[in-house]
Amino acid sequence: MTAHARFNGRTVVVTGANGWIGGAIARRFAAEGANIVAAARRRDLLDALVDExxxxxxxxxxxxxxxxxxxxxxxQEAADRFGGIDVLVSNAGNNFPRAFEDLTSEDWRHLMATNAESTFLGAQAALPHLKYSRGSIVNIAATNGLGGDRMFSAFNAAKGAVVNFTRGLAFDLGGHEIRVNAVAPTLTVADELADTPPVDAWLAKAATRQALPGHGTPDDVAAAVAFLASADARFFTGVILPVDGGASAASGQAEFV
Structure with a gap:
């Protein structure tokens, strides 16, 4: 956590706040002084976060x-309660592996709706409030949106849409002094799960593609989101910031050993 107070008096809406990454983002902004509006389907998990x-x-x-x-x-509920909205973090999304031969139209539509369309709809809904505050949007993309992966063609497409939507929206909203950026995490897990099967095997495989050892945590993603939303990044917009231990810096060629 941080001792900074970059968001004192600011209001941050976090979608998908009932998940690991969404919860970490909400906690990070709260630690920096923000009011938090946690939006998701699972009310029981949201209530537990609010209590915390x-x-x-x-x-x-x-x-x-x-x-x-x-x-x-x-x-509107966020604005009524706290007087406005300063930051929207579009974090909600879903993912599952599926061979292309087994991928259905329903799978495709579901992943597009929960990952890409939700980001578009959230930006539209927040826009009147962000125009007033000259706030910012941080979308949660993924390294899957920066390239292809076996078993994830639909998710790659959905997160790829988030990546380029972020870039285009940065130009559309720049005239309103609204900044739009995205964070692109790789496989991200809480420390307490890193040694449990099959997560340990996934992380070991992922580590072979990284420059840094270890694995990304939800707090790593939250730190990147808070930076992009803060005044420290006042001249950053249209940025896709990978949180991946350097994996996206690789050439893709086999290493010479």
Whole structure:
């Protein structure tokens, strides 16, 4: 955690706040002084997060991020409670491996809706509030959106859409002084799960593609998100920031040993 207070009095909406990464993002912003609006489907998990952060500075809003009306309501509830919105973190998403031959149209539509369309809808819903605050958007992409992977063609496409949507939206909203960036994590797990099967095997394989040893944690992603949303990144927009131990820096060629 950090002793900084870069977000004192600011309001941050985090979608998908009931997951590992979403929860870590909410905690990071709260530690830096922000009011948190946690939006997701699982109300029980959201309520637990609000209890942890303190109900005076956190609000849970049950939200289906694939429905514009839900997102409109969440943004309005955030503005009514805390007086406005300064940051939107579009973190909600879903992922599963599937061989292309087994990939159905329903799988494709689900991954596009939960990952890509939700990011678009969230930005539209937050825009009137962000125009007033001259705030920022941080989208959660993935290294999958920067290249291809076996068994993840639909997820690659969905996160690739998030990547280029972020770049295009940065130009569309730059005139309003709204910054739009994205973080692209690799496989990210909590430390307590790193030694449990099959996670340990996945991490060992991922490490062979990285420049740094070890693995990324939700707190690593949260730190990158907080930086991009802060005044420290005031001249950053359209940036896709990998949090991947250097994996995306590789040439892709087999190493010479």
């Amino acid at each position: 952060l303190g109900p005076e500075r956190a609000l849970a809003v049950t939200t289906d991020v694939t429905r514009r009306e839900d997102l409109d309501a969440a943004m």
